[in-house]
Amino acid sequence: xxxxxxxxxxxxxxxxxxxxxxxxxxxxxxxxxxxxxxxxxxxxxxxxxxxxxxxxxxxxxxxxxxxxxxxxxxxxxxxxxxxxxxxxxxxxxxxxxxxxxxxxxxxxxxxxxxxxxxxxxxxxxxxxxxxxxxxxxxxxxxxxxxxxxxxxxxxxxxxxxxxxxxxxxxxxxxxxxxxxxxxxxxxxxxxxxxxxxxxxxxxxxxxxxxxxxxxxxxxxxxxxxxxxxxxxxxxxx
Numbered sequence: 001x002x003x004x005x006x007x008x009x010x011x012x013x014x015x016x017x018x019x020x021x022x023x024x025x026x027x028x029x030x031x032x033x034x035x036x037x038x039x040x041x042x043x044x045x046x047x048x049x050x051x052x053x054x055x056x057x058x059x060x061x062x063x064x065x066x067x068x069x070x071x072x073x074x075x076x077x078x079x080x081x082x083x084x085x086x087x088x089x090x091x092x093x094x095x096x097x098x099x100x101x102x103x104x105x106x107x108x109x110x111x112x113x114x115x116x117x118x119x120x121x122x123x124x125x126x127x128x129x130x131x132x133x134x135x136x137x138x139x140x141x142x143x144x145x146x147x148x149x150x151x152x153x154x155x156x157x158x159x160x161x162x163x164x165x166x167x168x169x170x171x172x173x174x175x176x177x178x179x180x181x182x183x184x185x186x187x188x189x190x191x192x193x194x195x196x197x198x199x200x201x202x203x204x205x206x207x208x209x210x211x212x213x214x215x216x217x218x219x220x221x222x223x224x225x226x227x228x229x230x231x232x233x234x235x236x237x
Contacts, residue, residue, distance in 0.1 A: 133155055183200075
C-alpha cells in the first residue's frame, strides 16, 4: 500500500518564527547586538556568498566572498584611519576558513608591503617583501620567515643570493659588496659568513673600493717550476 506522509497543518509558533527569521539568500543589512553590520548573502543562517562586514569596535571592514560564516575566496580587508575617517586597504587577496590563504598583498604601512603566497594567515611559499628600509627580498617563505632559496637587494646597492633558514642567511650563498667591488662566495650560518672566498668583483666601477685589491692566486706549473729549480741548482754547482 502506498503511504503518503502529510504535513502538520498547525506547526508550533516557535518553529514558524524560526523559519521566518532564518537568513538565506540576499539580505539587507543585519545588525548584531554588539553593533557589527553585515550586508550580503546568506545560507543556512550563515554568511555565504558575497558580502560586506563592518566591525564597530575595531572600525575595520571586509568586502568579499564568504563560506559557511567565514571569509573564504577572494576579498579585501580594510582599516579605518582615525585621522581622515577613510578606509585604507590592509590586505587584498585569497582567504580560506577565515585566514589569509593563497596569493595576496598585505600592506604593513605605506612603504612596507608583501605580495605573494599565504597559508593559514602566514607568509608561506614564494613572495616578495618590500621593507621600509628600502631592502627587497624575493624568494621562499615558511611560517612567516625567509626560508629556502631567495635573494635580497639592499638599499645601499649590495646584494645577496642563496639559501635561508628561519629568516637568516644559512647554507650556500653569494654576497655582492657592490659598494666595495667585492664578492663573497661560501657558507653561511645563522646570518654570518663562516667559510668561503672573498674576491674583487667590478672593483673599477665600485663607488667606494678598498684601498688595495685582493691578491690573485695563480696555479703554478709544477713541472716547469721543478725544471727551473734544477737549472738554478746546477748553475750554482
